[in-house]
Amino acid sequence: xxxxxxxxxxxxPHRLLASVLDGDTTLAGIVVTELRVPRLVLALIAGACLGAxxxxxxxxxxxxxxxxxxxxxxxxxxxxxxxxxxxxLSLPAAVQPLLAIGGxxxxxxxxxxxxxxxxxPSAVLLTGAAVAAALQAALLVLMVMADxxxxxxxxxxxxxxxxxxxxxxxxxxxxxxxxAVPALVLCAPVLSVMRLGDEDAEALGxxxxxxxxxxxxxxxxxxxxxxxxxxxxxxVGFLAPHLARWFNPAAGAVRWLPWSAxxxxxxxxxADVPARLALAPxxxxxxxxxxxxxxxxxxxxxxxxxRGRGRAARRRPAAPTDAREPLYGSRRTASGTxxxxxxxxxxxxxxxxxxxxxxxxxxxxxxxxxxxxxxxx
Amino acid sequence: MTRxxxxxxxxxxxxxxxxxxxGRGMSPGVAWDVLNxxxxxxxxxxxxxxxxxxxxxxxxxGACLAVxxxxxxxxxxxxxxxxxxxxVTPGAVLGAVAATALGxxxxxxxxxxxxxxxxxxxxxxxxxxxLAGRGRGDPAQTAVHGVLVSAVLxxxxxxxxxxxxxxxxxxxxWLVGTTEGRVWQHWxxxxxxxxxxxxxxxLLAGPLTLLRCGDDIALAAGLAARRARTLALLCAVxxxxxxxxxxxxxxxxxxxxPHLAVAVFGADxxxxxxxxALLGAVVVCGADAxxxxxxxxxxxTLDAGRLTLPVGALTACLGAxxxxxxxxxxxxxxx
Numbered sequence: 001x002x003x004x005x006x007x008x009x010x011x012x013p014h015r016l017l018a019s020v021l022d023g024d025t026t027l028a029g030i031v032v033t034e035l036r037v038p039r040l041v042l043a044l045i046a047g048a049c050l051g052a053x054x055x056x057x058x059x060x061x062x063x064x065x066x067x068x069x070x071x072x073x074x075x076x077x078x079x080x081x082x083x084x085x086x087x088x089l090s091l092p093a094a095v096q097p098l099l100a101i102g103g104x105x106x107x108x109x110x111x112x113x114x115x116x117x118x119x120x121p122s123a124v125l126l127t128g129a130a131v132a133a134a135l136q137a138a139l140l141v142l143m144v145m146a147d148x149x150x151x152x153x154x155x156x157x158x159x160x161x162x163x164x165x166x167x168x169x170x171x172x173x174x175x176x177x178x179x180a181v182p183a184l185v186l187c188a189p190v191l192s193v194m195r196l197g198d199e200d201a202e203a204l205g206x207x208x209x210x211x212x213x214x215x216x217x218x219x220x221x222x223x224x225x226x227x228x229x230x231x232x233x234x235x236v237g238f239l240a241p242h243l244a245r246w247f248n249p250a251a252g253a254v255r256w257l258p259w260s261a262x263x264x265x266x267x268x269x270x271a272d273v274p275a276r277l278a279l280a281p282x283x284x285x286x287x288x289x290x291x292x293x294x295x296x297x298x299x300x301x302x303x304x305x306x307r308g309r310g311r312a313a314r315r316r317p318a319a320p321t322d323a324r325e326p327l328y329g330s331r332r333t334a335s336g337t338x339x340x341x342x343x344x345x346x347x348x349x350x351x352x353x354x355x356x357x358x359x360x361x362x363x364x365x366x367x368x369x370x371x372x373x374x375x376x377x
Numbered sequence: 378m379t380r381x382x383x384x385x386x387x388x389x390x391x392x393x394x395x396x397x398x399x400g401r402g403m404s405p406g407v408a409w410d411v412l413n414x415x416x417x418x419x420x421x422x423x424x425x426x427x428x429x430x431x432x433x434x435x436x437x438x439g440a441c442l443a444v445x446x447x448x449x450x451x452x453x454x455x456x457x458x459x460x461x462x463x464x465v466t467p468g469a470v471l472g473a474v475a476a477t478a479l480g481x482x483x484x485x486x487x488x489x490x491x492x493x494x495x496x497x498x499x500x501x502x503x504x505x506x507x508l509a510g511r512g513r514g515d516p517a518q519t520a521v522h523g524v525l526v527s528a529v530l531x532x533x534x535x536x537x538x539x540x541x542x543x544x545x546x547x548x549x550x551w552l553v554g555t556t557e558g559r560v561w562q563h564w565x566x567x568x569x570x571x572x573x574x575x576x577x578x579x580l581l582a583g584p585l586t587l588l589r590c591g592d593d594i595a596l597a598a599g600l601a602a603r604r605a606r607t608l609a610l611l612c613a614v615x616x617x618x619x620x621x622x623x624x625x626x627x628x629x630x631x632x633x634x635p636h637l638a639v640a641v642f643g644a645d646x647x648x649x650x651x652x653x654a655l656l657g658a659v660v661v662c663g664a665d666a667x668x669x670x671x672x673x674x675x676x677x678t679l680d681a682g683r684l685t686l687p688v689g690a691l692t693a694c695l696g697a698x699x700x701x702x703x704x705x706x707x708x709x710x711x712x
Contacts (some may be wrong), residue, residue, distance in 0.1 A: 141553075
């Protein structure tokens with residue numbers, strides 16, 4: 001609501017509906033329908049994707065710090081997008097997400113290849129940091145080559161900005177989401193098995209290495225289109241899963257997944273408001289705000305979660321979520337359900353058409369038995 | 378040991394010589410001519426007022442970063458504590474950029490920039506200290522927290538840059554680390570600072586060697602461990618800030634050159650500290666020469682006149698490869 005009504009032509013909340021209905025006739029109507037609504041929708045979708053991808057990565061690698069930024073996935077995708085921009089190759093718009101996916105897969109694959117899949121979490125992270133730094137260096141070389149005007153554009157993009165995005169950008173995302181969401185739903189139960197550890201997962205019939213690769217592929221698929229549109233909005237994939245865990249410490253990965261997506265959407269949606277308004281004539285990128293607020297909050301949550309998990313588990317019936325929910329109350333739950341609905345809609349719709357095609361990409365065979373229950377939920 | 382030092386010094390001289398003739402303005406023959414007293418005014422200007430200070434600055438900055446890294450790694454007993462991953466370099470960058478944007482310091486008053494970078498570096502290190510909290514004994518954990526701190530500081534720097542977009546072009550070069558266009562003024566600023574804090578580091582070499590052995594041994598030998606560590610950290614931050622103010626955030630030099638130095642000269646800091654300084658100078662100077670040569674090659678092949686490869690990009694790529702080797706070779710229990 002704030003995102004819709006605040007801004008230079010201030011539209012009071014009670015007149016929002018009227019201005020939307022008016023459509024093109026008034027200034028407020030145009031501003032709301034053509035600029036603010038797509039922006040908000042894009043922020044919510046991007047946040048949901050990043051949050052879900054972050055959770056998938058963290059669960060698959062069993063590492064609370066495995067985030068896209070630290071695995072080189074984000075910088076790879078950004079490199080894939082920025083390279084043609086600087087080298088002034090004119091490409092059709094449809095190729096851009098493909099390039100981003102290529103870059104992201106390159107970054108993530110390089111990290112995992114160099115670190116070795118079964119290594120300890122810290123080794124993977126440090127390798128990822130090294131890969132990310134190398135990719136960043138390549139990006140900076142590109143930026144040095146660019147001229148001043150391009151430079152502003154790229155710099156803004158690299159920080160993750162949502163400014164001046166229209167409906168075209170939103171519609172460009174849908175096809176990718178249609179592929180990624182069912183894969184995500186199929187993957188969720190496997191993730192909760194992976195949590196038990198490699199040996200237990202193998203004993204239950206999950207091929208751990210292959211599942212991990214599949215998880216990485218899904219994460220890349222989720223992150224790359226979003227990055228292609230609005231740049232690497234930093235550290236949402238770190239904050240959102242921890243928020244989901246903190247509010248609901250006893251649930252499993254399956255339960256956390258939608259919550260993580262919802263929290264990601266909330267985080268980006270909320271961060272976009274100060275990004276637009278804080279330094280009013282200049283627009284700051286949303287990614288800078290998420291990095292600024294997300295990292296300390298995430299670390300604090302991770303720490304308190306590590307300490308408080310045992311305590312929370314002991315007195316679980318008097319769930320801590322209930323105690324805290326009224327504080328944040330109506331606003332967050334409202335936005336949470338608001339973006340939950342369309343998501344659930346697409347899920348069931350796609351699943352309806354799926355048996356005919358015999359399961360799209362990345363379906364992990366042993367999971368199919370359990371997905372029925374997952375879908376029922 | 379003396380032989381190793383001589384070999385390294387010879388290498389440094391070779392690097393410096395290559396650096397002198399690597400630029401694209403004139404051929405090696407002309408450069409030799411100018412050194413012998415010939416050449417016209419333009420050539421003399423290029424050699425004595427552009428190339429010579431550039432070479433000296435790259436040598437000095439490399440030495441500073443390497444010594445700072447070795448001091449940090451010894452004081453924290455952490456093989457992964459370079460100035461880049463402990464938040465010192467990003468903090469220094471933030472300090473310098475913020476001070477410039479707020480008008481407290483211009484690029485024409487370099488001392489203020491150095492002081493601002495120093496304050497920022499201290500701030501970054503303090504932030505990490507707060508964040509790491511009780512987990513600061515674990516090296517990998519500290520390194521991971523350092524990456525997080527760097528992310529926060531990078532976000533702040535980005536904000537400052539976006540509010541003051543005027544000098545974005547030059548600042549981006551500086552963010553990746555470049556020796557492009559360094560003149561005598563930079564050198565005059567760098568060397569007293571580097572010399573003073575380098576001397577402090579040299580005096581601290583003995584206590585640092587003790588600190589490397591562990592706090593218990595250091596205490597038993599009669600060293601005030603806390604005080605020595607604080608002084609060492611301050612020294613490392615100051616050295617890093619000086620280097621950052623001169624050449625920008627050169628990636629990975631401070632993290633990986635100390636490993637090389639310890640491998641070559643052994644763990645006794647009284648020997649390996651000067652060794653690290655020499656090695657750092659060689660690495661940065663050589664990388665700069667290589668960057669100039671390769672950008673010349675690239676410009677010739679791609680026919681793009683204004684293409685220059687900043688040295689920071691080269692060191693970052695090199696350092697990333699080396700870091701992969703270090704992480705892979707070390708048995709997993711350490712990391």
